[in-house]
Amino acid sequence: MNLPSALRMAISYRYLIATIFAYVTTFQLQAEEPVLGDLNADNVANVQDVALMVRHLQGIEFLPSESTPFADVNADGLLTQTDVEDLVNLILEQEPTGGIDLAKILQFSPANGEFDVSPTRETVVRFSMPLSEDSVVTNDNFFATFAGERLLTRVELSSDRMKATLFYLDYLPSGARVRVTFDGEGIKDFLGRPISVNGNGEINEIARSDFETLSYAPVVNTGIVGTVFASEKDSEGNDIPLQGVVIEVVGDEENTRTTTNASGEFELTPVPAGRFFVNVDGRPVTGGFPNEGYYPFIGKAWEAVAGVDDNPAGGGEGIIYLPYIQPAALITVSSTEETKVEFSNDLISENPELAGTELLVPANALFANDGTRGGRVGIAPVDPDRLPEELPPGLDLPLVITIQTDGATNFDVPVPIKLPNTPDPETGEKLAPGERSALWSFDHDVGEWEIAGPMRVSDDGMFLETEPGVGVRQPGWHGQRPGSSGGGGGGDGDGDDDGDDLEDLPGGDDGNDDGDDFEDLDVDSDTDTDTDTDTDTDTDTETDTDTDTDCEDSEEDCEDCEEGGIIAVDGPAIPVPSGMIKKFEKALNRIPRVRAEVQVTIGQTTGEMQDCCPDPKAQPISNGRMKAETKAQLSAVLRAKIWGPPLIHFEVDFKVLIGEFLLDAGVNINASPSISGSYGVERNECKGVNCAFFEFAVNLNIGLEALVEATAEYCVGYGRFAYCDDFDFTVRPAAVFANFKGFTNVDSCKGVTGNIGLDKIEFVADISAFGITVAYKYQIWP
Structure with a gap:
């Protein structure tokens, strides 16, 4: 119940x-x-x-x-x-809990199948519960490999023993597929039990996750231009250009770097094509870091089109704003007790509405990548309209704060934060006491804003405070969005941690707040039996049924109350079960960078109703037996750039010579996939039958538009004696296919089967030269 x-x-x-x-x-x-x-x-x-x-x-x-x-x-x-x-x-419901499950891996970060990973990004494994005090995680059971060789790393286990981090001692290789392995043998949870790394109850197993790094190799005639200003303006309201800001490509800092001129302008060339990461270092502008006022060091993800030498930095107009960090803003954090970090007194005197904002750094929580503990932390407010880059569409943060340190870039555990309850930029209204919002953080390793967890308005309505166990995970840019709902986040975003990137929807007596009267049935590939049959579907159909039926003559007649007559159902449509919509939406959103919103077209409900009797001597139940079915179509319009343009470097043997190729490939999705099916309810109050059912067959093949440019050269000789030159070749218009397979067949009385899954996305191209054609395939996902 x-x-x-x-x-x-x-x-x-x-x-x-x-x-x-x-x-x-x-x-x-x-x-x-x-x-x-x-x-x-x-x-x-x-x-x-x-x-x-x-x-x-x-x-x-x-x-x-x-x-x-x-x-x-x-x-x-x-x-x-x-x-x-x-x-x-x-x-x-008096359900036995069956004890507490074995600890498992909740999330790999980067996630399995993730691509465009920064060369400086560490790998994090999060567990469902703390590991035991005597469990040791080292490079023997937690490691990364490339081309069969282990990468040089060190392991850091958090103080709460809820996560292990793999720090790389050198840059990750450029444009490479890296495999991370976690061996659960000998690892125990806080109850002293072996862990089940894959969450299936089996112990002594190995969990693996593969990801692909982006390429940071420069491409000729490809560049970035932009201008760096201070976030604040001068006394006359004019922008303040910053001279001496260093901009460099992460992974190629020695070769690809520049500084801004007196007007704050810069040109960075040559840079990689596609997506890559940069460092923007404002500290040399004042030379006062860390003891005096300074402009911060930030990491960003930019994109460049190959052969274009004036790509705007960060897109848009290419303008970057850096906030000024006040003198003495950084304070030393304690290794033995919690440290409260607040705005400086000078800043509060100018902005009294910011008083009470605080960051509570747990003891010994700040550390550098090499494991050194301690350092200094400070916070400063930033105008949301004058950030290093514009906020993404739809994310209007009323206040952004930057958390800066004197070098360390990691928090051992989530750091609680308290922010002012500022009015919504659109409505001008504040959240009421007890209402919830979300803490948003910019993840410099990923180059995107993400939800770090939920926040709650204090009883006096003045502040938003992170909920227990939630907080800032790393220094950088943070804010809260009124009205948004935060979650801790998982590897695939659905929080189910079952490796399928699909949302597991709970059963129960509806309780799903989605406006329908259906249960949200679990439609994963395992077989679950939903024991809650309190599904009540109202078809809003008025009927006129004669219930004055004598049920004493024949038990056979009374069981079906045939004298009552069968009444056809032809009325308002029953809403599509939200579980089905979410499943289809989740399946489509497995295509990288696609955010599909499913549209629903519902037909009329058809079926029949009839009186029934629970026993021969009882009065009939009017319309006690009903079966209603609705047909529907789920569709979505997909318009997105899902891949690239990365540089694919490979060799092709044309028998005449070996050709070295660079494919500058980009893939755009332009499709309108849909699936059709039916769903409904079957109810017989006399026999205790109350079932929901729906069935959707899924077999989609979505053609994607692929755009390809390429350069190639052949080489004669070897090493420094090699002679290379360009040669002519052709590339057949490339094709990319996203294949969906599976089916969904749900009956709440008989159990649940089926799944919707994305099989793979594959890039295909034919390379022709010297009269010889060679087929090339590249699997984009997974």
């Missing part, structure tokens, strides 16, 4: 606990140790544990660290309101 979703949203936590207590006075979950949801170590999960979890989330009384893994009911690595609701459902 679940609490209705509307009730969960509307009532306060205090009333929630009182409501639960009314139901669970006599119900408790009991099991042998350890017990999922048991927060007070009494071997029982009950309403007392719900109260402890709520008090923790409200910041009234925090749970001890040894109890928090038992509070993570949905095993997503975070403790949020969802865990409260899941624990309530377990208690009310």
Whole structure:
């Protein structure tokens, strides 16, 4: 039995606990140790544990660290309101928890199949619960390889033992596929049990993740131009150009770097084609770093079109803003106690509305890539309209702060932050006390803004505070977006950590807040049986059925109440189950850089209804038997640049000579995929049947537009004696295909089967020279 979703949203936590207590006075979950949801170590999960979890989330009384893994009911690595609701459902339904699952890997970062990875990006593995104190993670069980050789790395296990980080001692190889391996043998969780790295309950297994680095090799006649200004303006409101800012390509700093002139302008050439990372270092402008005022060092991801020497920096107009960091803004963090970092007194005197903003750095949490602990941290506000690059469309942050250090770039654990509850830039309204928002952070390793976790408005309505276990993960740029909902984030964004990049939707008595009366049924490839059959579908169809049927004459007649007559259903359409829409949407969004929004076309509902009797002597139930079916089509318009243009470097043997090729390949998607199917309900109140069903067959082949330019040369000789020259060749118009396979067939009475998955995306081109044609294939994804 679940609490209705509307009730969960509307009532306060205090009333929630009182409501639960009314139901669970006599119900408790009991099991042998350890017990999922048991927060007070009494071997029982009950309403007392719900109260402890709520008090923790409200910041009234925090749970001890040894109890928090038992509070993570949905095993997503975070403790949020969802865990409260899941624990309530377990208690009310008297479902045995079956103990706490073995620890598993929640996320690899970079994710498996990720591409365009920065050459300086570390690899992080996050676990579902802390590892034991005696578990040791080293380069023997956590390592990376390229071309069969191990890369030089060092391992850092966080103080909360929830993540392990692989730091590379040199740049990752350019344009390479790197494999990361984590061997779970001998590793234990905080309960002393072996871990199951793949989450399948098996121990002593190996988990692997592959990713591709971007190329940082320069391309002739390809450049970036731009202008660097201070974020602040002068007394007359004019831009302040910054001279002496150093701009360099990450991975090729010695060869590809430049500085801004007196007008703040720069030209960086030659640069890689496609996407690459740069460092923009403003510290030389004043020469006062770190003890005096300075302009910061930032990392950005830029793109350049091959053969174009004036690509604008960061896109747009090529303007970069750097904020001025006030003198004495950096303070030393403690190795033994929490350090509160606030705005400088001078800044608060000029901007009193920012008073109370603070960053709470845990003891010994700041460290450098080489493992050195400690350093200094400072914060400064930045006008959202004058950032190093424009915010992405739709992300209007009312305030952005930059977190700067004197060199260290890592936080060992999430660092709590408190931000002013500033008005929404669009509505001018503030969030009310208790409302939630999200902490947004710019990930310099990825070059994108992402949600770091949820925030909550304080009781006085003045501030937004990160929820327990959530915080800033690294120095850089951060803000909050009113009205947005934050989640901790997983490898694929759906939080299910099952490796399928698809969202696992819970079953239950609807409770999905999506406006329909369907359960959100799990449609993953495993077979699940949904035991909750409280699906109530209202077709809003008025019927006139004679219920004055004498059911005493014949039991056979009474079972079906045939005298009542069959009434055709031809009425309003039943909404498409949200689970199906989300599955299709998630499948399409597996194409890199695509953000598909599914459109639904629903036909009329057809079917029949009939009276029925629960037993021969009972009065018939009007319209007690019903079967209704609706046909629908799900479609989406996909318009996106999904790949490239990377440089693909390879050799082709034309028998006459060996050709060295550079393909500058870009792929755009331009398609309108759709799937059709049917869904509905079958109900027989006399026989206790109440089922939801839907079936969608999926077999899509989406053709993608591929744009290819190429250069090639042949070489005679070897090494410094080699002679190279260009030669003529042709490239057949390339083709790229995205193949979807699978099916979805769901019956809530019989179980769940099926899946929607993206098979692969493959680049195909024919290279012709000297009368010889060679086929070339390159798998883009996975």
